[in-house]
Amino acid sequence: MPRAEIRWLPFAIGAAGILAGWLVSVLLPGYLVFLAITAVIAALALIGLGIVTGSAGMIALCQLTFAAVGAWVVCLLNVTGAPGGFLAWLLVGALAAGLAGVVLGLPALRLRGVNLAVVTLGFAAAADAILLKTQFPGSLVGIRVPRPELFADDRAFLVLAVIVLVLVALAVHLLQNSRWGSGWRSVAYSERGTAAAGTSVRVAKISAFAVSATIAGLAGGLIAGQVGTAYPSAFSTLQSLALYVLSIVSGSYLIEMAVVGGILWVLIPELLKRFGIPQDWGFVVFGVLGVQALTTNSNLGQDLRDAVLRRRRRRGAEPAPAGPGEPEDAEDPAATPGAPLLVVEGLTVRFGALAALDGVNLTVHEGEIVGLIGPNGAGKSTFVDAVSGFLPGHGGTVRLGSTLLDGLPPHRRARAGLRRTFQQDRVPPSLTVGAYVRFLARRPVPSDQLADLLAFFGCPPAGARIRDIDVGTRRILEVAAALAAAPRVLILDEPAAGLSHEEHLAFGRRLRRVPARFGTALLVIEHDLDLVRTVCSRITVLNFGAVLADGTRDDVLRDPAVVAAYMGETELL
Amino acid sequence: MIQGALAGLAAGGVYAVIAVCLTLMAQLVRVINFSQAAIGMFGAFSAVALARLGLPQPLAVLAGILIGALLAAAVGAILATWLPESGISARSAVTVAALLLLISMSYILFGTKPQTFRAIVAGPAFTVGGVVVSQVTVVMVLLAVAVAVAARLVLRRSRVGIQLRAIADRPIAAELLAVPVRRLVLAVWVATAVIVGSAIAIVAPTQTSDAVSLSLLVIPASAAALIGGFRSLGLALAGGLLLGAVQGATAQFPALVLARDAIPLVLIVVFLLWNQRKEVWDAAR
Numbered sequence: 001m002p003r004a005e006i007r008w009l010p011f012a013i014g015a016a017g018i019l020a021g022w023l024v025s026v027l028l029p030g031y032l033v034f035l036a037i038t039a040v041i042a043a044l045a046l047i048g049l050g051i052v053t054g055s056a057g058m059i060a061l062c063q064l065t066f067a068a069v070g071a072w073v074v075c076l077l078n079v080t081g082a083p084g085g086f087l088a089w090l091l092v093g094a095l096a097a098g099l100a101g102v103v104l105g106l107p108a109l110r111l112r113g114v115n116l117a118v119v120t121l122g123f124a125a126a127a128d129a130i131l132l133k134t135q136f137p138g139s140l141v142g143i144r145v146p147r148p149e150l151f152a153d154d155r156a157f158l159v160l161a162v163i164v165l166v167l168v169a170l171a172v173h174l175l176q177n178s179r180w181g182s183g184w185r186s187v188a189y190s191e192r193g194t195a196a197a198g199t200s201v202r203v204a205k206i207s208a209f210a211v212s213a214t215i216a217g218l219a220g221g222l223i224a225g226q227v228g229t230a231y232p233s234a235f236s237t238l239q240s241l242a243l244y245v246l247s248i249v250s251g252s253y254l255i256e257m258a259v260v261g262g263i264l265w266v267l268i269p270e271l272l273k274r275f276g277i278p279q280d281w282g283f284v285v286f287g288v289l290g291v292q293a294l295t296t297n298s299n300l301g302q303d304l305r306d307a308v309l310r311r312r313r314r315r316g317a318e319p320a321p322a323g324p325g326e327p328e329d330a331e332d333p334a335a336t337p338g339a340p341l342l343v344v345e346g347l348t349v350r351f352g353a354l355a356a357l358d359g360v361n362l363t364v365h366e367g368e369i370v371g372l373i374g375p376n377g378a379g380k381s382t383f384v385d386a387v388s389g390f391l392p393g394h395g396g397t398v399r400l401g402s403t404l405l406d407g408l409p410p411h412r413r414a415r416a417g418l419r420r421t422f423q424q425d426r427v428p429p430s431l432t433v434g435a436y437v438r439f440l441a442r443r444p445v446p447s448d449q450l451a452d453l454l455a456f457f458g459c460p461p462a463g464a465r466i467r468d469i470d471v472g473t474r475r476i477l478e479v480a481a482a483l484a485a486a487p488r489v490l491i492l493d494e495p496a497a498g499l500s501h502e503e504h505l506a507f508g509r510r511l512r513r514v515p516a517r518f519g520t521a522l523l524v525i526e527h528d529l530d531l532v533r534t535v536c537s538r539i540t541v542l543n544f545g546a547v548l549a550d551g552t553r554d555d556v557l558r559d560p561a562v563v564a565a566y567m568g569e570t571e572l573l
Numbered sequence: 574m575i576q577g578a579l580a581g582l583a584a585g586g587v588y589a590v591i592a593v594c595l596t597l598m599a600q601l602v603r604v605i606n607f608s609q610a611a612i613g614m615f616g617a618f619s620a621v622a623l624a625r626l627g628l629p630q631p632l633a634v635l636a637g638i639l640i641g642a643l644l645a646a647a648v649g650a651i652l653a654t655w656l657p658e659s660g661i662s663a664r665s666a667v668t669v670a671a672l673l674l675l676i677s678m679s680y681i682l683f684g685t686k687p688q689t690f691r692a693i694v695a696g697p698a699f700t701v702g703g704v705v706v707s708q709v710t711v712v713m714v715l716l717a718v719a720v721a722v723a724a725r726l727v728l729r730r731s732r733v734g735i736q737l738r739a740i741a742d743r744p745i746a747a748e749l750l751a752v753p754v755r756r757l758v759l760a761v762w763v764a765t766a767v768i769v770g771s772a773i774a775i776v777a778p779t780q781t782s783d784a785v786s787l788s789l790l791v792i793p794a795s796a797a798a799l800i801g802g803f804r805s806l807g808l809a810l811a812g813g814l815l816l817g818a819v820q821g822a823t824a825q826f827p828a829l830v831l832a833r834d835a836i837p838l839v840l841i842v843v844f845l846l847w848n849q850r851k852e853v854w855d856a857a858r
Binding site: 059061106107110111112113114115117118119121122123125126129130133134190191192236237238241242244245248278280281282283284286287288289290291294295296297381385390424 | 605
């Protein structure tokens with residue numbers, strides 16, 4: 001899709017949405033208009049839930065607690081006669097809910113998965129019990145929340161709710177396609193990968209909770225305006241659970257599916273009522289749909305999108321072959337090592353009594369490719385983790401140019417210009433290739449530059465989805481994306497694992513051109529001596545956590561001590 | 574305050590029983606069963622309905638517990654069939670859907686009004702320092718301790734226990750060693766359902782007994798199990814009893830009327846954050 005098309009399309013859809021909302025408000029009977037308001041509000045709550053649960057992959061079972069905060073603040077401001085009127089109160093309520101989201105998001109920094117689910121469920125139950133005792137301000141004495149004059153009757157209020165929904169949907173759409181959204185998806189897949197990309201895991205998680213809760217707060221405030229007051233029954237724990245299940249069923253991280261979900265929220269009970277079936281069957285339907293969606297690990301939205309994509313592919317509209325790669329020049333680039341860039345001195349890491357690294361020194365100069373090799377258990381990966389900030393307790397110093405990196409968390413080191421890749425696959429499959437590169441780059445990357453970079457490494461085009469790419473290519477993509485950030489040093493942790501022989505050779509040839517082309521010095525951790533021999537000009541050998549040899553490639557590989565350490569692999573030398 | 578804590582032990586006993594069962598399920602069949610209490614609730618409601626139809630009460634209670642066990646086996650079979658290899662989050666999410674399903678089914682079959690239960694255990698057991706400790710409290714606490722001790726003995730000392738632990742650690746390897754995985758997994762579901770079903774049948778007459786409050790007993794219980802990280806039976810047991818005692822004690826202070834629903838949870842979260850302070854990353858390496 002051309003960029004220009006993407007720019008105006010959401011706004012056009014938004015305008016069409018408001019028009020549709022207005023038509024519904026004019027054409028339908030009053031009872032249905034009231035139901036439509038409920039559907040719009042549910043869609044809002046679902047969009048919020050989609051961010052935490054769908055994008056950021058954290059189970060939050062207290063979405064309506066945040067909505068209750070929004071409603072509570074609106075009621076309170078009304079009772080105390082605060083200035084500004086309904087719309088201002090609505091915003092204040094949303095902000096208050098956002099704050100509650102930040103607070104309730106804090107446990108998510110240490111608690112994950114089901115543990116977090118239990119904690120959020122506990123919060124929902126506690127809030128439920130407290131609300132039952134306090135009730136909402138003014139609800140017992142019958143003080144009604146006045147709607148704004150322009151949106152006084154139900155029909156006009158529906159239009160207001162639709163406008164809020166459209167604005168929120170546009171904002172969330174922009175956020176989801178920005179670095180924030182990529183951060184949410186990345187943190188759902190791998191926290192280490194997110195930090196190595198220069199994004200704070202803390203900020204990513206808390207911002208997901210905050211945005212989600214703010215939107216829920218808007219939904220709650222609108223409920224207060226719709227009903228004229230608020231009752232705890234609208235925000236019960238059970239409703240939060242049902243909303244969570246509906247979010248899973250519909251796939252509400254996709255905005256259009258959140259809207260469909262909102263419609264289902266009112267449509268299913270309403271249809272049952274029309275057919276003379278008790279409305280309680282509504283939750284039965286949700287339950288069955290939920291079990292179905294969860295056991296097949298699918299959701300309505302993703303199924304639909306996949307079907308559309310398949311159809312488009314069959315028509316041949318979107319060919320997604322890997323790029324051809326750049327013509328290879330045979331000559332070695334002139335290795336002109338400059339000033340010392342990455343200077344590691346006396347690096348020591350202890351796990352209890354065991355010294356995994358003991359006083360390791362290593363220097364990478366500008367424009368250089370250095371290899372770090374050693375037998376299994378020599379401490380290579382520990383070295384990478386320590387230098388990139390994942391082992392904060394290490395001894396010794398790590399310097400990048402004139403910057404002292406000691407004590408900095410991983411994302412700060414990444415931003416300072418020290419990037420790394422992982423042995424494991426840490427490339428989030430929910431992103432597209434282009435979004436992933438831009439996420440790691442942390443800067444705007446023009447489309448032609450992006451295409452150049454991908455072509456250079458033979459990666460699939462920017463529009464391809466990472467989940468359609470094999471794991472070997474993902475690892476090459478990880479290297480390409482890290483280079484898009486124009487780091488000063490890039491540490492590659494076993495980059496060739498999982499590549500075929502041909503891919504391997506081509507990858508080695510490309511790596512050799514990296515310092516000249518991207519201005520990035522490389523430190524290659526490898527098991528495979530073939531790659532090290534063809535790519536690196538200097539080599540450091542680790543054994544039992546200490547430097548065994550250090551020097552130019554040929555000297556080191558001829559060193560008898562190195563040969564002895566590699567005994568089982570001598571034939572490779 | 575001591576009096577309040579003692580009074581809270583009745584609830585604490587129920588939390589502890591459910592917490593121990595949740596821990597067992599988490600360890601043995603990799604699921605946090607959010608529908609655990611709802612299954613017990615459904616069984617108890619069925620018992621009331623059967624008794625109303627003329628079945629003698631003891632038989633009705635037994636039939637109710639059996640119905641709960643069958644429901645649990647059904648949920649367990651769904652998970653074993655379609656999500657055998659999935660992560661604990663995905664498997665647990667299914668039980669959230671099952672919880673909703675059970676509550677709404679109970680509305681449809683038994684109505685939305687609280688049920689009136691005939692007490693199985695009633696009356697005071699003994700008096701300590703002027704506080705009457707009810708028989709229900711004694712039975713609940715004993716049941717919780719008995720379940721925790723029995724579970725530990727079975728897991729550590731018996732052949733079935735070794736097989737169960739093998740399934741928990743390496744399901745596929747266990748299957749290759751001809752361990753009847755599916756049968757044992759379903760047995761865990763049925764056993765925990767019978768235990769929780771009995772506990773709810775005993776405690777239902779003494780508390781608000783509508784479908785939602787009974788089903789959501791799983792929330793404080795899972796919070797208690799969280800203290801033990803869904804790993805330690807002892808901590809789950811202690812956590813459940815302590816949670817009940819704290820709730821009972823705080824109920825004595827009118828000034829805490831609003832805060833008391835949140836106090837146990839905040840304490841648990843603070844404890845967990847301290848306990849997990851080193852879990853900075855999602856993966857070990």
